[in-house]
Amino acid sequence: MLKLQRHLSLILILIFIFIIPFLSQFFQDDLKIEILNIFRIPLKIISNTYYVLRNIPNFKEIVAENKILKQNIENLERELLKSQEARLENERLRNLLAFNASGKTHFIPSMVIGKDLSDLRYTIIIDKGKRDGIRKDMVVVSGNGLVGRVRECGWGIARVLLIVDHDSSISGLVQRTRDEGILVGNGRAGLIMKYLGLDSDVKKGDKVITSGFGAIFKKGILIGEVVSVDMDESNLYLKAVVKPEVDIFRLEEVLVMKP
Amino acid sequence: MFFILAIIIALLESTIFRGIDILPVLVIFRGLRKGPFVGLLTGAGIGLIAEVFSSGPLGIDLILYSITGLFSGILSDRFYYRKDLLSEMIFLFLGLGLFYFLSLIFIGRDIISYRPIIITILFLAVFSPLAFRLIER
Numbered sequence: 311m312l313k314l315q316r317h318l319s320l321i322l323i324l325i326f327i328f329i330i331p332f333l334s335q336f337f338q339d340d341l342k343i344e345i346l347n348i349f350r351i352p353l354k355i356i357s358n359t360y361y362v363l364r365n366i367p368n369f370k371e372i373v374a375e376n377k378i379l380k381q382n383i384e385n386l387e388r389e390l391l392k393s394q395e396a397r398l399e400n401e402r403l404r405n406l407l408a409f410n411a412s413g414k415t416h417f418i419p420s421m422v423i424g425k426d427l428s429d430l431r432y433t434i435i436i437d438k439g440k441r442d443g444i445r446k447d448m449v450v451v452s453g454n455g456l457v458g459r460v461r462e463c464g465w466g467i468a469r470v471l472l473i474v475d476h477d478s479s480i481s482g483l484v485q486r487t488r489d490e491g492i493l494v495g496n497g498r499a500g501l502i503m504k505y506l507g508l509d510s511d512v513k514k515g516d517k518v519i520t521s522g523f524g525a526i527f528k529k530g531i532l533i534g535e536v537v538s539v540d541m542d543e544s545n546l547y548l549k550a551v552v553k554p555e556v557d558i559f560r561l562e563e564v565l566v567m568k569p
Numbered sequence: 570m571f572f573i574l575a576i577i578i579a580l581l582e583s584t585i586f587r588g589i590d591i592l593p594v595l596v597i598f599r600g601l602r603k604g605p606f607v608g609l610l611t612g613a614g615i616g617l618i619a620e621v622f623s624s625g626p627l628g629i630d631l632i633l634y635s636i637t638g639l640f641s642g643i644l645s646d647r648f649y650y651r652k653d654l655l656s657e658m659i660f661l662f663l664g665l666g667l668f669y670f671l672s673l674i675f676i677g678r679d680i681i682s683y684r685p686i687i688i689t690i691l692f693l694a695v696f697s698p699l700a701f702r703l704i705e706r
Contacts, residue, residue: 331628
């Protein structure tokens, strides 16, 4: 009798567990990230400690690099003054010709405080959320290159879908040849650019940028560099393996682009 | 206490211990030692913790960990499970094999391109029982 009761309980629990994915459509989209928000501070403490400890062996190089970077900043500030003058002159001339000026892009700097628990998914957790102006589908960059887009957004935390995740799909353009294709994530192997024409002249070393098609990624953001070009499985198109510009697996800080 | 430990492990796996899956190992051990019912409940509890720390549709990690815990409990009931090192390595290998196989199916990834997972499974199956024995002492 006890064994039968136990088996029944087991079956009932299993049924309940299997029903949850179907019931999940009735839950708020950002439920998981809002719960994860509770762990924002411990995640931040652990990741900051880890970054500091990871950099201790490279302390001397960091000091030397810091000196060079400070010098570069001074040089760049001089250049910035010159270009500001040129920009002001440009604005005056545009006003004279009554052109519409394009909007400036604002960035929200964020720290990477965690990653996806599963090794089969490629997402990162950043320490900014709705209260900092982050919204779903905002584009995330680092340095020169594209990192991904905001997939889920909580109050003080957000999850970013990386460009190398298998669920990531971006419309791209080969900068030199202007061939268009779709870049899909391929995990640790980078990205694959699909649907390149058979007459395409794409070569190893070509830079790939976002094409601007679709509502999410603006045109001109650098994605990566072509590593190899092959025929695809259907023999109707070429496909290129693209190495991301950004070192996706060693990110510590990112910038979220405000539209 | 056990689930607080699981939360701490999830925090560490999300930040420092990238590529080392300790949570499925915990579920399998619990299932092996306590039977299918406790294995299922432990899997469900840890599955809920994993849900919070991973992306993907709600419920997938819950199912994965629950099935793994249940399977480990059934294995220990059906086959004579002795609490010795070799048995634990074998059962852990089987449990992790099921966990990763189901992960690839549920998340929709190409199984063949994930052959390196065998190395992860072997590594965890060999070293986890040793680590647990050290902790228990």
